[in-house]
Amino acid sequence: MKPKTTIPVKTPTGEYPIHIYDGVLTDAGAKLRELGFAGKCAIVTNPTVGQYYAGKLTESLTDAGFSPVLCEIPDGEQHKTLATVAGLYDRFLAAGLERGNPVLSLGGGVTGDIAGFAAASYLRGVPFVQIPTSLLAMVDASVGGKTGVDLPQGKNLVGAFKQPEMVLIDPLVLETLPGAEFRSGLAEVVKHGIIADETLLEKLRAGDFSLGWMIAAAVRVKVSVVEEDPFESGRRAVLNLGHTFGHAFEKLSDFRLRHGEGVAMGIVCAARLAQSLGHCTPETTARITDTLAFLDLPTEPPAHPFESIWAAMGADKKKAAGKLRFVLPRAIGDVDIFADVPRSVVQSILE
Ligand SMILES: NC(=O)c1ccc[n+]([C@@H]2O[C@H](COP(=O)([O-])OP(=O)(O)OC[C@H]3O[C@@H](n4cnc5c(N)ncnc54)[C@H](O)[C@@H]3O)[C@@H](O)[C@H]2O)c1
Incomplete structure (x- = not known):
């Protein structure tokens, strides 16, 4: 069996774990329940990533007793805008997402930044979980609590610090990441x-690319x-x-x-x-x-x-x-x- 790595992260307000191992995506529901959550949750993803992994994540959450609502946003940095965040608020409200219901980001750094900012601001803040799917998001964007969106004047000009409840890094999802993105x-x-x-x-x-080790x-x-x-x-x-x-x-x-x-x-x-x-x-x-x-x-x-x-x-x-x-x-x-x-x-x- 491949080793499972958990890296704890201390924040000004507490601590959260980063779990890194092959297949952690399918353990998402159980891990979320272990943290004490139940009921509704939102999955934010885009069609590119969603086509491969939204089904697996939804199943894992449903198996653990959650009622997940899938919220798709368009793919691409050009959609990292306040308009996309406003669209998410509409979806969260329509789904009846409440204060204690977590928002899960499933995607690259763009999705994580948008979903994190939506989670930081919707109802003055709901719990947030990062499931990064690009190498960049795994080693950089999903860790550290920075979230936000771009303005026409420049990148990342609006945002918030939002610490996640946990980060789930599944090296297996890199299989579908285009080579240029991996590099x-x-x-x-x-x-x-x-x-x-x-x-x-x-x-x-x-030339040692043992993914789990390298990412950790x-x-x-x-x-x-x-x-x-x-x-x-x-x-x-x-x-x-x-x-x-x-x-x-x-x-x-x-x-x-x-x-x-x-x-x-x-x-x-x-x-x-x-x-x-x-x-x-x-x-x-x-x-x-x-x-x-x-x-x-x-x-x-x-x-x-x-x-x-x-x-x-x-x-x-x-x-x-x-x-x-x-x-x-x-x-x-x-x-x-x-x-x-x-x-x-x-x-x-x-x-
Ligand atoms: N918050 C932070 O601390 C922080 C740090 C660094 C970068 N960022 C932000 O991250 C963004 C860049 O992130 P990125 O490089 O992940 O870009 P991205 O999110 O646009 O992902 C790159 C492309 O790969 C696709 N993709 C992602 N995972 C995939 C998978 N497993 N299989 C197939 N396709 C997949 C995406 O849909 C997208 O088309 C920028 O907006 C940057 O500002 C934030």
């Missing part, structure tokens, strides 16, 4: 390895960071490694680049910048670049004029007090936040 998620796994787990990076480079290792890094800084007031910014550059590259590609592809290039840029500033060795940069390339992720930044990259980075949310901050590696497993990086050095590594 994009791997960029975040590499990021977590660089932040705090050298063994994780070594295993990836050696990446989740542990995220958990340790968010436990230290639950409301993102300081240290949590290290999770933005590669993102200041990465977001700029994504934006300049008109979002044709996937998030993970932008992040992969961004991580390489961060390593080159760290090296130029004397914070890390050429060997560290080489190891990072080599691992990303081995995973088929892009490592060379796109050829945009420096001015436009700089402008795209400047508009990024990570601007603190008018100065760009960069998260840079000192070594594998040791990253830090640097303000006051001279523009000329950033230019030199990009050109």
Whole structure:
């Protein structure tokens, strides 16, 4: 039998478990009942994911005595809006969902962010369960309590911190995840390895993709960071490694680049910048670049004029007090936040 992993997460108001094992999806109903819930619950999913897994989840919940109502939202970041959340409120009301009835998210990071925000705000908050189905959502978006939606002015501009009752990660669902989405998620796994787990990076480079192990290792890094800084007031910014550059590259590609592809290039840029500033060795940069390339992720930044990259980075949310901050590696497993990086050095590594 495959090992079952449970990772507890401490939050400012309590603790919740992250259960990781093959087949946990079919145990969802029993696990929810163990937490003391009963009666109605809502499943939020999209047609892409729902076609494979909504039936299984519904059955598991029904078997455990729940009356689940399926609430479908359209697939895609362009639907991560207040209008989609308003549509969910309508569905919840029509189903008679009450204060103690949980909302379950079944999908990638987009679904989790939308469903979590709906759960945080409907009736001033109902219980929430995350069942992430993309690699990115498993290792990143489903952990840490951030939920929210986009506005026409920018991404993730409205939201709330909403800690889940539990997170259920079933590696088996990755079977249907498109390869490009899987690779994009791997960029975040590499990021977590660089932040705090050298063994994780070594295993990836050696081609060891034992999913349960890899996901648990990446989740542990995220958990340790968010436990230290639950409301993102300081240290949590290290999770933005590669993102200041990465977001700029994504934006300049008109979002044709996937998030993970932008992040992969961004991580390489961060390593080159760290090296130029004397914070890390050429060997560290080489190891990072080599691992990303081995995973088929892009490592060379796109050829945009420096001015436009700089402008795209400047508009990024990570601007603190008018100065760009960069998260840079000192070594594998040791990253830090640097303000006051001279523009000329950033230019030199990009050109
Ligand atoms: N809340 C946070 O802390 C946090 C952190 C990182 C990212 N995010 C957010 O997460 C979102 C990106 O998440 P994502 O990369 O998962 O994108 P996504 O949710 O759009 O999923 C990518 C695609 O894969 C499909 N999919 C998901 N699981 C599948 C499966 N098992 N089988 C088949 N298809 C599947 C989705 O329907 C979608 O088409 C962004 O909106 C980002 O802002 C949030």
